[in-house]
Amino acid sequence: MPKPYSIGVDLGGTNLRVALVSRKGEVLKKIKEPSTGDIFESLKKAIQGLLSPEVEGVGIGVAGVVDREGKKVIVSPNLPEINGMDFKKLGFRVPLYVENDANAAALGEATMGAGKEIKNFVMLTLGTGVGGGIIHKGKLLAMAAEIGHMSIMAEGEKCFCGNLGCLELYCSARAIIGAATRSLEAGAESSLREVTQGNIYRVTPEDIYNAAMEGDNLSREVLKNAGKYLGVGIANVINIMSPDAVILAGGLIGAWNIYVEEAIREASKRAFKSLYQKVSIIPASLGDEAGVVGAASLVFQS
Amino acid sequence: MPKPYSIGVDLGGTNLRVALVSRKGEVLKKIKEPSTGDIFESLKKAIQGLLSPEVEGVGIGVAGVVDREGKKVIVSPNLPEINGMDFKKLGFRVPLYVENDANAAALGEATMGAGKEIKNFVMLTLGTGVGGGIIHKGKLLAMAAEIGHMSIMAEGEKCFCGNLGCLELYCSARAIIGAATRSLEAGAESSLREVTQGNIYRVTPEDIYNAAMEGDNLSREVLKNAGKYLGVGIANVINIMSPDAVILAGGLIGAWNIYVEEAIREASKRAFKSLYQKVSIIPASLGDEAGVVGAASLVFQS
DSSP, X not given: OOOSEEEEEEESSXXXXXXXXXXXXXXXXXXXEESOSOHHHHHHHHHHHHOOTTEEEEEEEESSEEETTTTEEEEOXXXXXXXXXXXXXXXXXXXXXXXXXXXXXXXXXXXXXXXXXXXXEEEEEESSSEEEEEEETTEEOOSOOOGGGSBSBTTOOBOTTSOBSBTHHHHSHHHHHHHHHHHHHTTOOOTHHHHTTTOGGGOOHHHHHHHHHTTOHHHHHHHHHHHXXXXXXXXXXXXXXXXXXXXXXXXXXGGIIIIIHHHHHHHHHHSOHHHHTTOEEEEOSSGGGHHHHHHHHHHHHO | OOOSEEXXXXXXXXXXXXXXXXXXOOEEEEEEEESOSOHHHHHHHHHHHHOOTTEEEEEEEESSEEETTTTEEEEXXXXXXXXXXXXGGGOOSSOXXXXXXHHHHHHHHHHHSTTTTOSSEXXXXXXSSEEEEEEETTEEOOSOOOGGGSBSBTTOOBOTTSOBSBTHHHHSHHHHHHHHHHHHHTTOOOTHHHHTTTOGGGOOHHHHHHHHHTTOHHHHHHHHXXXXXXXXXXXXXXXXHOOSEEEEESGGGGGIIIIIHHHHHHHHHHSOHHHHTTOEEEEOSSGGXXXXXXXXXXXHHO
């Protein structure tokens, strides 16, 4: 008989999140702890604490490239401690599913969030880097979807991944902070100097957004410029995947009225008209929970 | 009872092709004529000539953006005469399927060609422009797959599609001819002057490839440079779609040992290592027949 619950894991951010989730995608119990120390042991313990005969399986979303068949992490640039981690060694007897975390988050939005009624969408997670997930006919496509590592500047700057000119170098939180810091270093006038009390290297995307809203030109330009490149990426996504929606997630969507609005303007100029007309560009709705909900949904999707 | 044949149409190149195709993908009869005059009438007549009670349906591949549900051409940049063409008006009583031509060609390779044993691949058709088609778990994804109109130079030159820096501006036959012509106009030394008998505007990709093979530096550089950008596009495809293979089709694959080899070299440097390791980059095998075979296969896929 099909069981009513599954366990979803979101692994790879600053926190390890594990949740007991219903078939519908409701989070019933959750555990959140810093992903430090012995991650494998923390993960094992957290899952053990939620396991019961009512649990159909465990789904794990990992920041990085995964081996879905082998149930392993191939490489996690942001959390190198888990490179090569083999989840089969957790030793649980229930079925196990492993996905990239941005893919899992997209599935989460499809299950319970902004994508619930949308058959075909691409989700972009805009944080320190830029992640992606592709939902086609209601199902998560088992693709890398590393949209943040699509080159939009063939001769652009070097990315840590080895490529040149990757999308995330121009529109991620890291990119926004970098652009603001470089301008401040070069002596540009900006209220960010006061906000950061003289230590410009402490500037956050929130500081930049708040300053922009209070009329700081530098901050506004930095956000608009990043938004423009996000728009280049969104136009590429539209021309390739022709989705019904592009769902945007991650901390940066807090800057919607400057950063995302600029992205939408740029994408509208660049994408095929006939494809742009049918696409909605909308915010995700689950926030930090998308990852665990989507990871748990992997169990019921297959 | 399922019927043994379907009819495939390839519409949008210089020729209209219509074929009677078996379930396995064998071409039993074919009609080929220039796509001039009253295309709608020619198409109707050609299909009529092949229809029989043994035919399950008709699949049509069109160069351009199509409305799959509405069974219409939305826009065909290369064959504007068919913009808006409504295939329902053909009036046949068998089921009708409409797809982009590069998508159909990818499905053709999946059915009978180089992709027959490959579950997940992306096909790039390298001709005057660059088309794409995505096969996932053996099925054609109903996406635009306009990979030639992915910007790889956010601030690059304007494309006729409205975007800037589209992949095909740097690696298509049109791009190769343009680059050679511009160098010749600027006075560069090259055996292409003799080959074209002084009229440099007559130069073809074959001329350029042959000259390169005979040691012409300009021709070699032009092909290698185009190959490099093709490699940027292939790396993006690998990072986004993580396919088992990238299948290359179209006239330009005749220049494999210069142009494609350079693309492979560039892609190997740029794509995620773990994804690049599992991908094969191989030539298509059906040539001009991929389009009709794939269009016919649409009928049996659904």
